[in-house]
Amino acid sequence: MGRARFNRHQVLEDATVLFWQHGYHGASMQSVFKATGLKPGSIYLAFGSKEGLFEATLEQYTEQLLDEFKQTLEQAESIGSGLCQLLYAIIDESQQCHYCSCFLIKSQLELAFHDNALAQSAQRQLQKIEALFEEYLIQAYGQTQGSIYHAHLMLQIFGLRVYGYTDRDQTTLTTMLQNSLPWLPWQAQAA
Template sequence: MAKAQFDRNEVIENAIRLFWQHGYSASSMQQVVKTTGLQPGSIYLAFKNKEGLYREALDTYAANSKKRIRTALEGPDGMLKGICTVLESMIEQSTQEDYNSCFLIKTQLELAAEGNSLHELASEKLDEIEALFRSYLEQEFDTETARKRAASIMVHIFGLRVYGYKAEAAERMRESLRQGLPWLPWNHTSRQA
């Protein structure tokens, strides 16, 4: 049998957009076919099934998220200001008309009752993001403080991702971050981050 010829990265990026917007359960195989441009046989050959494609979409989304976080934390302003930049960026995203929250968090919420492998994968990826923050914080703080602060960052990220879907909520979110994470250098953060 001949191997399918397509741009795997493009297919995964298109799948991310579909699944991110509609979720796993509400994305029909017909929508997957239309969005990816692949025939069902090619999807099954390359990804085994819709769940396999969804898993790769989650993996790719998480890898891209971790890369953006690393870039901010390793930026010229330093790690702590980088954390502020990451959080401010999330506030700015939440004010966009086409805002879609976080793919990992949405997956976790959608599939929580089912407790299936996709829910577990989304949880693992969120744990990896927390571990990434913790590893950087350990450069500045003791292990226990870094652990607690990384967990606090994640709690705030979860809140940001589900709290605001309109521009009016942005300032309330900023105030809440400053109140909940007072150890970060907020006065140096640009609103245009």
């Protein structure tokens, strides 16, 4: 009997949707098997455990976000205008009827009170995102100002990801961001 073959990327996509919607603790192994279409042996052989699968979903999600963010920032007229584009995209996302926030932030919030490898893994993945933004901001604004802007930006992103669950309209969220991050070139961007 040979090894079961499957599309790892697709399995991780399917598992990400499940964990994103139900959380690590809310997703049973039965629901993992159903969502991925894999048998228990295949999951355990490929990922070792539910924890291993969850960590792999966090890693794949982070790599996709990093690629998306880098592409937007590299193609933008400036770092500031690229950040405006990303923030507008977050607002647009929050207006979707099935808004689920950011998988990394939701995972960090769920696991924050658990002193375990999963909480640390979620934190490491978030730190990669933060490091990317800090790198670009320091490049654009210098070490001191870039670090300050980075802290402001991250507070707004985290807040927006959670605040997006409220029934605020797009205009209100945009105005709040523009007032909180006045150093970004909002006037040059179309919402």
